[in-house]
Amino acid sequence: xxxxxxxxxxxxxxxxxxxxxxxxxxxxxxxxxxxxxxxxxxxxxxxxxxxxxxxxxxxxxxxxxxxxxxxxxxxxxxxxxxxxxxxxxxxxxxxxxxxxxxxxxxxxxxxxxxxxxxxxxxxxxxxxxxxxxx
Amino acid sequence: xxxxxxxxxxxxxxxxxxxxxxxxxxxxxxxxxxxxxxxxxxxxxxxxxxxxxxxxxxxxxxxxxxxxxxxxxxxxxxxxxxxxxxxxxxxxxxxxxxxxxxxxxxxxxxxxxxxxxxxxxxxxxxxxxxxxxx
Numbered sequence: 238x239x240x241x242x243x244x245x246x247x248x249x250x251x252x253x254x255x256x257x258x259x260x261x262x263x264x265x266x267x268x269x270x271x272x273x274x275x276x277x278x279x280x281x282x283x284x285x286x287x288x289x290x291x292x293x294x295x296x297x298x299x300x301x302x303x304x305x306x307x308x309x310x311x312x313x314x315x316x317x318x319x320x321x322x323x324x325x326x327x328x329x330x331x332x333x334x335x336x337x338x339x340x341x342x343x344x345x346x347x348x349x350x351x352x353x354x355x356x357x358x359x360x361x362x363x364x365x366x367x368x369x370x371x
Numbered sequence: 372x373x374x375x376x377x378x379x380x381x382x383x384x385x386x387x388x389x390x391x392x393x394x395x396x397x398x399x400x401x402x403x404x405x406x407x408x409x410x411x412x413x414x415x416x417x418x419x420x421x422x423x424x425x426x427x428x429x430x431x432x433x434x435x436x437x438x439x440x441x442x443x444x445x446x447x448x449x450x451x452x453x454x455x456x457x458x459x460x461x462x463x464x465x466x467x468x469x470x471x472x473x474x475x476x477x478x479x480x481x482x483x484x485x486x487x488x489x490x491x492x493x494x495x496x497x498x499x500x501x502x503x504x505x
Contacts, residue, residue, distance in 0.1 A: 243375040281439040284456025305415040321497035322418025330495045361464040363455035
């Protein structure tokens with residue numbers, strides 16, 4: 238099948254640097270972080286506002302793309318599950334999906350609450366939350 | 372910045388073929404459709420079940436990647452907005468995000484309700500819904 242090229246639009250700046258120590262979910266101790274967008278995408282950020290919750294899509298560049306099954310949450314006592322039935326980062330196309338709360342915006346730098354992505358993780362997209370009244 | 376390669380894991384089979392006629396949201400008349408996964412990904416589907424709601428990630432291969440601002444819903448009476456504050460398909464990395472209800476599973480073919488993606492749209496990932504009790 239045809240392949241496609243993802244072009245990162247920015248990077249995460251975070252104090253999280255070690256995958257082994259990263260929280261699995263944002264409510265498990267993830268720190269606040271900065272989303273640093275490339276200057277050329279400034280017009281695409283227009284309309285984002287502090288106080289809003291948005292969906293952040295990242296590319297989990299340290300994930301293993303050959304993994305098809307995992308023990309949920311790395312717990313070997315739990316049976317293997319297909320990765321598409323889990324939120325494990327290891328998967329054929331390791332796109333990370335994060336709900337983030339915008340704390341502040343400074344040009345093309347966006348400060349967000351509780352992000353479980355590692356420092357330098359590429360950002361690929363931002364979208365409004367999935368809600369019935371989009 | 373480093374670029375990354377998305378490898379489609381399957382395709383949408385749908386009666387929707389014309390972008391101009393595609394509904395903008397699944398509750399605006401989107402038809403049921405089939406997700407046809409490549410056979411090599413069968414193990415990754417283990418754990419998906421009929422009756423479940425899941426997140427489907429697609430690559431909107433007919434989108435314009437140079438668009439940074441849009442009139443929401445194509446309505447020129449509405450002011451231009453940055454694409455990251457909208458769900459418009461035209462954006463630098465046109466990843467489509469769809470909540471789908473699984474109607475049936477037949478091997479690596481998954482029948483889903485109300486999908487607004489066009490026929491032959493590449494599938495890139497499937498994840499559980501974002502919920503507080505993941």
